[in-house]
Amino acid sequence: MFDDQDAIAKLSTAIAQLHTGPIPDTVLPSQKYLTQARESLIQHLPDAGLGVQKVIQHLREDIAPGFNASSRSPNYYGFVTGGSTPAASLADNLTTAYDQNVQIHLPKETIATELEDRALSLLCELLMLDPAQWQHRTFTTGATASNVVGLACGREYVISIRNTSSVSVGEVGIYEALHRAGLDKIQLLTTVPHSSLGKAAALIGLGRASVKTVGLREQPYKFDMELLEKLLQQPGVASIVAISAAEVNTGLFATSGLAEMQKIRKLCDIYGAWIHVDGAFGILGRVLAGKTYEIITQGCEGMELADSITGDGHKLLNVPYDCGFFVSRHRDIAQSVFWNPNAAYLNATAGSDAIPSPLNIGIENSRRLRALPVYATLTAYGRTGYREMLERQIVLARMIADFILDSPSYELLPQSSGSKEESLASIYIIVLFRAKDEEVNAELVQRINATGKVYVSGTSWDGRPACRFAVSNWQVDATRDFPVVRHCLEYVAISKKE
Ligand SMILES: *Cc1c(COP(=O)(O)O)cnc(C)c1O
Numbered sequence: 232m233f234d235d236q237d238a239i240a241k242l243s244t245a246i247a248q249l250h251t252g253p254i255p256d257t258v259l260p261s262q263k264y265l266t267q268a269r270e271s272l273i274q275h276l277p278d279a280g281l282g283v284q285k286v287i288q289h290l291r292e293d294i295a296p297g298f299n300a301s302s303r304s305p306n307y308y309g310f311v312t313g314g315s316t317p318a319a320s321l322a323d324n325l326t327t328a329y330d331q332n333v334q335i336h337l338p339k340e341t342i343a344t345e346l347e348d349r350a351l352s353l354l355c356e357l358l359m360l361d362p363a364q365w366q367h368r369t370f371t372t373g374a375t376a377s378n379v380v381g382l383a384c385g386r387e388y389v390i391s392i393r394n395t396s397s398v399s400v401g402e403v404g405i406y407e408a409l410h411r412a413g414l415d416k417i418q419l420l421t422t423v424p425h426s427s428l429g430k431a432a433a434l435i436g437l438g439r440a441s442v443k444t445v446g447l448r449e450q451p452y453k454f455d456m457e458l459l460e461k462l463l464q465q466p467g468v469a470s471i472v473a474i475s476a477a478e479v480n481t482g483l484f485a486t487s488g489l490a491e492m493q494k495i496r497k498l499c500d501i502y503g504a505w506i507h508v509d510g511a512f513g514i515l516g517r518v519l520a521g522k523t524y525e526i527i528t529q530g531c532e533g534m535e536l537a538d539s540i541t542g543d544g545h546k547l548l549n550v551p552y553d554c555g556f557f558v559s560r561h562r563d564i565a566q567s568v569f570w571n572p573n574a575a576y577l578n579a580t581a582g583s584d585a586i587p588s589p590l591n592i593g594i595e596n597s598r599r600l601r602a603l604p605v606y607a608t609l610t611a612y613g614r615t616g617y618r619e620m621l622e623r624q625i626v627l628a629r630m631i632a633d634f635i636l637d638s639p640s641y642e643l644l645p646q647s648s649g650s651k652e653e654s655l656a657s658i659y660i661i662v663l664f665r666a667k668d669e670e671v672n673a674e675l676v677q678r679i680n681a682t683g684k685v686y687v688s689g690t691s692w693d694g695r696p697a698c699r700f701a702v703s704n705w706q707v708d709a710t711r712d713f714p715v716v717r718h719c720l721e722y723v724a725i726s727k728k729e
Pocket of ligand 1: 311372373374375376425427476477478479509510511512543555
C-alpha cells in the first residue's frame with residue numbers, strides 16, 4: 232500500500248535527529264537571532280505561493296534560529312517541559328506521515344484505535360494501574376485538557392448519584408441538573424492546585440471561584456482533613472476533591488501513603504464526592520522503588536483509589552507536544568459526558584466490551600494518532616528504561632538541592648527544620664530556592680537565564696520571588712550537567728555588583 236515506506240523512514244529518522252542530535256550549548260536564542268527571525272516572518276498571505284523548497288529553507292534558516300532549546304537541552308529547567316526520546320520523536324514523525332484520524336473504532340479499516348487502546352493500557356501498566364479497572368482512558372492535548380475531562384466527569388457523577396432518576400448534566404445542562412438534584416453548587420476541594428484546575432473549572436461551568444484550598448497552615452500542600460470533612464458535609468453542595476500529586480512549585484505530594492488516600496476515599500464515599508488526581512508529572516513517580524525514593528513513592532500510593540487521574544505525556548514521559556492522558560474507572564460516565572449525538576454517519580458497530588470510539592469518550596472528534604509516540608517509547612525503553620530515566624533526573628535535582636543547602640548565597644524552599652538528608656529525600660524533580668541577598672533575589676531568574684547556559688523559571692513563595700529548577704529531560708546526566716548548574720549559580724551569586 233505504501234511504496235514510499237522507505238522514504239518515510241529516512242525522512243523520519245532525519246527529522247528525529249533534530250530532536251536528539253547534539254545538545255545545543257545555549258538554551259535560548261540570542262536577541263539578534265530572535266530579531267532576525269521576527270523580521271523574517273512573512274507579513275501577508277502571498278498570492279502566488281513561494282513554493283515548498285523556499286518555505287522550508289525559510290523555516291530552517293530564518294525561523295528556527297529564533298526557537299529556544301527547551302526540549303533539546305537538558306539544561307533547560309524552566310517549567311516542566313520534558314524532552315522527547317529518540318523513539319518518541321521518530322514515531323511522532325510517523326504519526327504525521329501516516330496521518331491517521333483516531334475518531335471512530337473501525338477495526339475492519341484501521342488498527343489505529345486498537346493501537347491507541349494498547350498504548351493506553353501499556354501506560355497503565357507502567358503506572359501500576361490495572362487496565363481492567365481503568366476502562367475510560369484517552370489521550371488529550373495535555374494535562375490541562377485532562378483536567379477538563381476529569382472535572383467534567385466528576386461533575387456528571389456527583390450530580391447523577393444524588394438523583395434517583397440519574398439526571399445527566401451532559402443531557403440537560405448544569406443548571407437544570409443541579410436543580411433536579413436539589414443542589415446549589417459544586418465545589419472543588421484541593422491543596423495548592425495547578426492553575427489549570429481553575430481554568431478547567433471555569434470552562435465546564437463550575438467557575439474559578441469554586442476552587443477552594445483546604446491545606447494545612449504550615450504545610451499548605453497537605454490536606455487539612457478536618458476542614459475537608461467539614462466542607463464535604465455542607466448541605467446543598469456537591470464536591471470534587473482534586474489531589475495535587477505533585478504540586479507544581481515544590482514537587483511535593485498532597486498525600487503521603489495509602490492510609491491517607493484511604494481516609495480521603497472513605498470521606499468521599501460518605502459524601503458522594505469524586506476524587507480526581509492531578510498527576511501531570513507526579514504520576515511517573517509510580518515507576519520508582521526503594522528507600523532512596525520512599526517519600527516520592529509514598530506520595531504516589533493509593534492513586535488507584537481515585538476516580539480519575541490526569542497525566543502528561545509531554546512532561547516526564549518525554550514524548551513531543553501535544554500529549555496528555557486521562558484515565559478514569561467510570562466508563563459509563565465517559566459516555567454520558569462525551570456522547571457525540573445524532574451522527575449516524577459516525578456510528579461504529581461495536582459490542583459493549585469493544586474499544587469505545589474515541590470521539591465518545593473525549594473532547595475531540597477528529598485528531599491525530601497521539602498514541603504512536605507513546606507506544607514506541609514505552610516499548611523501546613520498557614519499565615526499567617523509564618525508571619532509570621527518572622532516577623537520573625531525580626539524582627540531578629537532589630545534587631542541585633544539596634549544593635543550595637550548603638551554599639552561603641542561597642536557601643532551599645520550603646524552609647525545613649529537618650535534617651539535610653530529610654530535605655533531600657523529599658526532592659522529586661523540582662528544586663525551589665531563592666538567593667539570600669534581596670537584591671540578587673529580585674533578579675535571580677533573569678540573571679541565571681542571561682548566562683544562556685541554564686534556564687530556570689520564576690515563581691513566588693511566601694509572597695517573595697523564588698526560582699525553580701524543573702528537571703524533566705530524558706537526556707539528563709548529572710555528572711555532565713551538574714557542573715554547568717553549579718558554575719552558573721556560583722557566578723550569579725558573585726556577579727552582584729556588575
Ligand atoms: C503542567 C501541569 C498542568 C498543565 O499541563 P499542560 O500539559 O501544560 O496542559 C497541570 N497540572 C500540573 C500539576 C502540571 O504540572
